Amino acid sequence: MGVTIKDVAKAANVSPSTVSRVVKDSPRISQETKKRVRQAMRELGYHPNAMAQSLTSKNTGNIGIMLPRPNDEEFNHPFFPEALRGISAVLRTHDRDILFSPAGNEVEERRALQRMVLSGKVDGVVLLSSRISDELITWLYSINFPFVVIGNPRPLGLERICWVDNDNVEIGRMITQYLIDKGYEDIGIITGDLRFVVNIDRLEGYKQAMEAAGKSTNRAYMAEADVWEDGGYNAMLRILRNGKPSAIVTVDDLFAIGAIRACRDRGYSIPYDIGIIGVNNIGVDQYLMPPLTSVEIYAYELGKTAAELLLKRIEIGPEYSDCVIIHGRLVERASC
Amino acid sequence: MGVTIKDVAKAANVSPSTVSRVVKDSPRISQETKKRVRQAMRELGYHPNAMAQSLTSKNTGNIGIMLPRPNDEEFNHPFFPEALRGISAVLRTHDRDILFSPAGNEVEERRALQRMVLSGKVDGVVLLSSRISDELITWLYSINFPFVVIGNPRPLGLERICWVDNDNVEIGRMITQYLIDKGYEDIGIITGDLRFVVNIDRLEGYKQAMEAAGKSTNRAYMAEADVWEDGGYNAMLRILRNGKPSAIVTVDDLFAIGAIRACRDRGYSIPYDIGIIGVNNIGVDQYLMPPLTSVEIYAYELGKTAAELLLKRIEIGPEYSDCVIIHGRLVERASC
DNA sequence: TAAAGTTATGCAACCGTTTGTCTTAACGAG
């Protein structure tokens, strides 16, 4: 398929190295020559071979993205595309592409990341959502490879990691407090998989708010949900078998949506019998009945910031690291 | 960062070519030697450099994905991740990665695709959703590059294109007919951007069904919506300014969700005053009030099939082409 | 027992760029 740098060189009557330097607009080449070479490039339809470039220059222009969960689950959550959108927005202005290695489970995922990194297909990696004591993080850290985490890498004792996250403890506290302020008495919670820091944190915030209000948390009203709507539905059902809380904090709108349906199936009306609050402020929230009160977490910003940190880390080197916290904003609607 | 093929060769006391052949498990190498070389690879932690491999072997292991719209819009539609999931599922079993070039508008998009392809970063491309007379398609076709379209490349007179799509005319007909059978009289339609074949087709199906039922289509009850919920909301409002249809076909659930809210804001109740039907059967449909009647379009299958076609096209060559139609299935719920 | 195959491996050229170093011509200064 190809017109190469040599063809251009021949056509412009210069050496390949000159063409290469023209491509990178090196000051060592005179304006005249540049003009001539560019002309030749245009006429021949020359496009540098990215692989050859990467081979010598040692960078690929690719950023890897990992979704540390069985991908299938994450894909279907609106958070993912929204964060990706933020990442894209930044990468776009830096002419970088996104590389994404499909994996079906944790071990494939680990292998995929290793292949990506060790075979030199990417210059850096963004990890979406961190597990507790995430081994991917420790590995990348140990080989000193540029990466950034969307999510909090706690409790890893690793300084100098780049990450960006919401203050999820604060968010948990905020929504619980909101319910308390509204006068709800028995407040339960539906969390997600507690191996993920985000869920741990939001649960922690819930506990803190409850404690601060002098309320005891009731294990009967706490449930860990499986993925998304159905998970929320089932979790709510389990709670309702134990009694009737007056309100439920859910760590995710998708859980909330399922929970609302469970309540309704059991004959409870929202928000009158049971109040429900979610987190993430996904697109459909305002179209639900009742519209779901939630927390805007700025997934787009999260992605955007992550990309920015990563680019900086790549450019500056291992001595650079930074983390940023993005605060959530309560979006009041009618579900509690 | 690296241990190279030469290091392994030295350690195993063979030539680099032998190591290369061991990596590809060539039958020309004896079992003993293979064992020895593999041992050395393991001890040194060898990983072949993907860029160098691509440079000589002429293939990258990457499949490019293009979202032919301003990305931001497409990203936020549940169709995208679902199709991507199908694509991933196939690619995963073939050790291929997904490359994805962020673009903000049509010209960036075109440039991004060209760069991907001409610089040799991908072995093939999947185009999500086709425009009418899509120039990306004609270009890829003209340079004989492997690609597959999710969507119908009509009316391009190009034989030998690989594509996969729903039968969107049939879907349009089906949902309209369903409304007619339910006894609805004045049926309107909300379509999306009519530069996209999918919208053209669904509209066409609507018209066919109306005509077959001896109903005349009423332009006052037809509107072209901007993106998603808000688009559907505004389109519905426009229609309601012209009168009150008894039911509305929408070409997308997200439009339907917006339309429902618009009806409600104007004091109409669904499905009693106005019936609404959507297409895509997105996750939240069943959680809406009322649950939305829709059409399952099997986005996952669409993605999966597309990936399979593309892989075949890459393997077999330009003489291969195929297309597959995936039929939708009506999912009855309570919105009409 | 010599010619003809096999089998297992090495050699070296090549893939398309990049980049440090060398060359050459022109120029200004002393």
Add this chain to the structure above:
DNA sequence: CTCGTTAAGACAAACGGTTGCATAACTTTA
């Protein structure tokens, strides 16, 4: 007029693999 600079390019050695061909050691076969 000579010499040191500088500017603009050419040369060639990488980068890390792949692969067609040559080779050497062993079989077979007649």
